[in-house]
Amino acid sequence: MRLIIMLNKFKATDILFLLALNILVGTLVYANDTPIAEELKDVxxxxxxxxxxxxxxxxxxxxxxxxxxxxxxxxxxxxxIRVTGPSMVIEELQKMPRIISPSFK
Structure with a gap:
């Protein structure tokens, strides 16, 4: 009952504005998420x-x-180092310049 009374106090434009704002914010939040299904490698x-x-x-x-x-x-x-991570990051780590020890085989 309280909800109906509150809705009566708002104008239709106010409700539409709040609804549009809610949709916009929700879209922006999901746009910044990283892909869940990104390929992970264990190397x-x-x-x-x-x-x-x-x-x-x-x-x-x-x-x-x-x-x-x-x-x-x-x-x-x-x-x-054994790690699990996205393939792009793994490739970056593998391409880093490094000094190899003469005794390492």
């Missing part, structure tokens, strides 16, 4: 034989941002 990435390791630092930053998940850093030299 092993070899770090760089330098200190600090730029590959490891980039992985840590991407993990904090929520881009990468299931990050496992294995103690080795250079470091080996």
């Amino acid at each position: 092993l990435i070899i770090g760089s034989a330098e200190h600090p390791d730029p590959v490891l630092e980039r992985v840590k930053n991407l993990e904090k941002e929520g881009v990468l998940r299931n990050v496992i850093v294995m103690e080795s030299f250079p470091v080996q």
Whole structure:
């Protein structure tokens, strides 16, 4: 009953404006979402034989941002990192320049 009384106080233009605003805001919120079905890869990435390791630092930053998940850093030299993430990000990490240790095979 209260809802009907409240609706009677609003003009039709007010209701249409609020409805249009609600639709616009809802559309903007969904437009900024990342695709849910983006292809994820689980890979092993070899770090760089330098200190600090730029590959490891980039992985840590991407993990904090929520881009990468299931990050496992294995103690080795250079470091080996198992990660799960979007294929574009994985490719970026694999293309990063790095120094390879002469003893690493």
